[in-house]
Amino acid sequence: TAALPGETERNGHGLGYKSVSVGHLEAPPLSPSRLSLGRASSTATSTAAPEQGRPRDYLVLAIFSCFCPVWPINIVALVFSIMSRNSGQQGDTDGARRLGRMARLLSIVSIVLGTIIIVLYISLSIGGNPSL
Numbered sequence: 001t002a003a004l005p006g007e008t009e010r011n012g013h014g015l016g017y018k019s020v021s022v023g024h025l026e027a028p029p030l031s032p033s034r035l036s037l038g039r040a041s042s043t044a045t046s047t048a049a050p051e052q053g054r055p056r057d058y059l060v061l062a063i064f065s066c067f068c069p070v071w072p073i074n075i076v077a078l079v080f081s082i083m084s085r086n087s088g089q090q091g092d093t094d095g096a097r098r099l100g101r102m103a104r105l106l107s108i109v110s111i112v113l114g115t116i117i118i119v120l121y122i123s124l125s126i127g128g129n130p131s132l
Contacts, residue, residue, distance in 0.1 A: 068114020
């Protein structure tokens with residue numbers, strides 16, 4: 001709300017301030033650095049930060065991790081991947097990005113642990129059987 005010219009209010013610290021509407025400056029900024037703190041035009045923001053598109057859901061990686069013998073982890077990775085895809089379709093890009101990162105992390109952990117388990121199983125099977 002705008003006050004009448006010359007009318008000031010107290011801000012609780014003993015200093016008076018003039019009540020003006022939000023978003024309007026009384027005087028132009030004095031330096032170029034102060035100008036950069038203002039609101040940027042839509043053309044400046046669209047050229048400076050291009051739209052990155054849909055966040056990745058890592059569904060293929062999660063499905064591939066389901067072939068590893070670490071069942072609880074890879075199933076959870078698949079669920080997070082599907083949740084990421086659903087969030088992206090609903091327009092929640094931050095949630096989709098967060099869930100996609102979690103699906104990627106769990107898929108990678110599942111693949112690494114699965115590979116270690118398979119290598120240990122094979123090496124113990126061959127090493128424990130001297131007839132081969």
